[in-house]
Amino acid sequence: MKRTLPALLLPLSLLLAACGGASSADDAGGGPGDGTDGSGSVTLNVGDQKGGAEAVLRAAGxxxxxxxRIKWSTFTSGPPLLEAVNAKAVDVGGVGNTPPVFAAGSDSKIAVxxxxxxxxxxxxIVVPDDxxxxxxxxxxxxSVAVAQGSSAHYQLVASLKKAxxxxxxxxxxxxxxxxxxxxxxxxKVDAWAVWDPYTSQVLSSAKARVLTDGTGVVNGLSFQVAxxxxxxxxxxxxxxxxxxxxLRRAQAWVFKHPEAWAKVWSKETGLPYxxxxxxxxxxxxxxxxVAVDQAAVASEQKIADTFADLKLIPRRFTFADYVDTRFxxxxxxxxAAPRSYGKASR
Structure with a gap:
């Protein structure tokens, strides 16, 4: 059965389709006052996703x-971003909890x-309302759609195991x-394993509902990988x-100013406010x-072992070998407990 979702679902998907992996590498340099330029000779190549680090850093001042200087590259998801890190095209970038496992499983040159x-x-995991x-x-x-090697991939695996x-x-x-x-x-698929903002985007259409979410089955961690x-x-x-x-200060700013950030994020992604x-x-x-500590490493090792057992990554490895704790x-x-605003509207 074909379902037609409202037009609000289109802008973000079109933006991401336009990104197509490392589709843009915008030099963030420029004259004073543009909010991105530095006077030093160092250029930091940063991997980002639409409405991600650049947008929140700029909004938070x-x-x-x-x-x-910062040179930004935009990616559709974590796995292609980490491919660029491995290729030295990106110095650092943010991803979910599963892309580092797939990258390390392929012995990519990365450091969390x-x-x-x-x-x-x-x-x-969302399904149609009907x-x-x-x-x-x-x-x-x-049939379940999921981005291979994404955080949603492990959430799907863990949720299925629990069931x-x-x-x-x-x-x-x-x-x-x-x-x-x-x-x-x-x-064309019965369900979709996904992450925010796509989760909120689909739910807002009133054509989808949550079958289950990651609460209690995934670690809730995201990483900066260099x-x-x-x-x-x-x-x-x-x-x-x-x-x-x-980034830490910007994240604190978001918690204190959710409406202001949502307004910026809406403009960046094409999502309704x-x-x-x-x-x-x-x-x-x-x-x-939070710190990339032993508990975080142990949690990621569990993810790595799970995918190795399923033969979805080519080898077993020690996740700690891909961690740098200097920061x-x-x-x-x-x-540390996540902050809480209370429940979202849907």
Whole structure:
């Protein structure tokens, strides 16, 4: 059955389709007062997603006094961003909890250098409102869209396991968000494992509902991942450290100003304001910057072992070998509770 979702779903998907991986590498340099330029000779190549780090740093005023330059590259999701880190095209970038596992499983040259802990409610498996599916166990034999190697991929695996199933019990359709959205809206898949803001976007259409979310089954962590070559460069390493501090301050600003950030995020992504605000309150604004500590490493090792057991990554490895803790000083433990606004509207 073909389902037509409202036009509000289109702008973000079109923007992401236009991104197509590393589609843009915009030099953030320029004259004084543009909010992005530094006077130093160091250029930090930062991987980003639409409405991500650049937008929040700018909104929070954290790009106003840099002493280095930032060159931004935009990606559709974490896995292609980490491919660019491995290729040294990106010095640092933010991803969810699963892309580093797939990258390390392929022995990519990456180093996890920063983390945030947030609500897992935005990590969801959604189904059409008129779907007969009422619980995850009923996904057996059904088709599920998911971006391979994304945080949603592990949420799907973990949710199926909790329901007594495995990924072999469902028909996986590995699709990037824009293609997954199209498949879901046209009734080509029975369910979609996804993350915010897509979760909030689909739910706002009143044509979809949450079958289950990541609460209690995933760790709620996201990471900043750097190229080891950048960390070996004294000046770039210092720039990475400064960049992480600015992200921490910007995240605190988001929590204090959710409406202001939602307005900016709406403009950046094409999402309606109320959808953006829901995503901020459900997931984006709850994040707390935390240390990449032993608990975080152990949690990621569990994800790595899970995908190795399923033979979805080519080898077993020790996740700690891909972690650099030099920027942990002064940060709370990874178990620090996410901030809470209360429940989003849907």
């Amino acid at each position: 954290e790009l106003d006094d840099l002493d280095y 250098v920063g983390a945030t802990h947030g609500s897992a409610a935005g990590e969801a 779907s007969p599916l009422k619980k995850p166990a009923q996904l057996k034999g059904k 007594g199933l495995s990924v072999r019990d469902v028909k996986l359709r590995y699709l990037q968000p824009a293609d997954a959205l199209a498949a879901f809206s046209r009734g 190229a080891p070559s950048a960390l070996r460069d004294k000046k770039k390493s210092a720039a990475v450290g400064d960049y992480l501090k600015r 109320d959808v953006a605000l829901d995503a901020v309150k459900r997931t984006n604004g709850s994040r707390v910057t 942990n000083a002064g940060l709370p433990p990874s178990s």
